[in-house]
Amino acid sequence: MAGNLYVIAAPSGAGKTTLVRLLLEHEPELRLSVSWTTRAPRPGEENGREYHFVTVDTFQAMISRQEFLEWAEVHGNYYGTSRKWIAECLAQGSDVLLEIDWQGAQQVRVFFPEAVGVFILPPSMQDLQQRLTGRGTDACEVIERRLAAAQAEMRHVGEFDYVIVNDRLEQALDDLCAVVRASRLSLPAQRARHAELFDRLV
Amino acid sequence: MAGNLYVIAAPSGAGKTTLVRLLLEHEPELRLSVSWTTRAPRPGEENGREYHFVTVDTFQAMISRQEFLEWAEVHGNYYGTSRKWIAECLAQGSDVLLEIDWQGAQQVRVFFPEAVGVFILPPSMQDLQQRLTGRGTDACEVIERRLAAAQAEMRHVGEFDYVIVNDRLEQALDDLCAVVRASRLSLPAQRARHAELFDRLV
Numbered sequence: 001m002a003g004n005l006y007v008i009a010a011p012s013g014a015g016k017t018t019l020v021r022l023l024l025e026h027e028p029e030l031r032l033s034v035s036w037t038t039r040a041p042r043p044g045e046e047n048g049r050e051y052h053f054v055t056v057d058t059f060q061a062m063i064s065r066q067e068f069l070e071w072a073e074v075h076g077n078y079y080g081t082s083r084k085w086i087a088e089c090l091a092q093g094s095d096v097l098l099e100i101d102w103q104g105a106q107q108v109r110v111f112f113p114e115a116v117g118v119f120i121l122p123p124s125m126q127d128l129q130q131r132l133t134g135r136g137t138d139a140c141e142v143i144e145r146r147l148a149a150a151q152a153e154m155r156h157v158g159e160f161d162y163v164i165v166n167d168r169l170e171q172a173l174d175d176l177c178a179v180v181r182a183s184r185l186s187l188p189a190q191r192a193r194h195a196e197l198f199d200r201l202v
Numbered sequence: 203m204a205g206n207l208y209v210i211a212a213p214s215g216a217g218k219t220t221l222v223r224l225l226l227e228h229e230p231e232l233r234l235s236v237s238w239t240t241r242a243p244r245p246g247e248e249n250g251r252e253y254h255f256v257t258v259d260t261f262q263a264m265i266s267r268q269e270f271l272e273w274a275e276v277h278g279n280y281y282g283t284s285r286k287w288i289a290e291c292l293a294q295g296s297d298v299l300l301e302i303d304w305q306g307a308q309q310v311r312v313f314f315p316e317a318v319g320v321f322i323l324p325p326s327m328q329d330l331q332q333r334l335t336g337r338g339t340d341a342c343e344v345i346e347r348r349l350a351a352a353q354a355e356m357r358h359v360g361e362f363d364y365v366i367v368n369d370r371l372e373q374a375l376d377d378l379c380a381v382v383r384a385s386r387l388s389l390p391a392q393r394a395r396h397a398e399l400f401d402r403l404v
Binding site: 124154155157175185191200 | 364
């Protein structure tokens, strides 16, 4: 495996989307894995940016060729993450970033055991509660469902290699950049990158 | 183990000393492990900076209390690395840096298996050869001995977690800083640092 695969998970409200956007600005050669879907594009959505938009036939053909790492049907539409696309990127030496939940992350580890797992946490449960409460217009029940989902996600923090506590955004971004940079310096990554130098050492 | 232990090794000529000095300027709370010795201080040397200068009696008492990670007698003087001092720093939550050769690093791993090992390589063997040749005033034999020693050291690169190729100093320093920062974000380190938050997740 020449490229590194980064798997980023977080409960909603932890600031993952913002962090990932900033990371991609900082590391433009990092490729974000974009999901495939059969649902119609919404106004403003671009094929290959928000999703790869495909027909049901194409999607089902991809399923039968076992191209997906994971796929699901939601409200009559298919959604999936392409294992083939990720594997091709990595083989070409590209680093790939995957925004995913803990279940997806478990699947990724099966196929890509060297994936670097990063979990983003809010600084405290009170803070998360405040962020999920939003502008105060949502029903109690909706908020409680969000909190329960966030807590269920966070219970899987122990399955990840790195944990970033998103207290101050700039610090958290520097943390994320450090994890990406350090992973590229791991022994296997460097052995692959500097093969000629390593060959002369032994 | 609350603090992180970083073990940095390199062949001579790879620029380790400069890199470590710059890292310590960048990360002033990182504590460099200073060796203990029975040799007399030279002009300009300060107790606790270059070495901890102690009497032979004190040194031997430390040996008998098994305080050393490693010690050796060289030209009638004792030199040693204090395991006790490192363990105390780590227990207090300090991060400790150890400049050491591959043999010392192996010893460290026995006592501190979670130590983060970093190996510094020159960009190429030609480059190393040039750096070790120095100003051209040394005898061939001396240079060849240096090269052989450097090659023997480099053969152990595979025992380290991270490898930094010191081609451009600033890049290498950023690499080293990223490794230090990322290690502090590992799951066990974060679990220790944010114990209260983690306790509330499970």
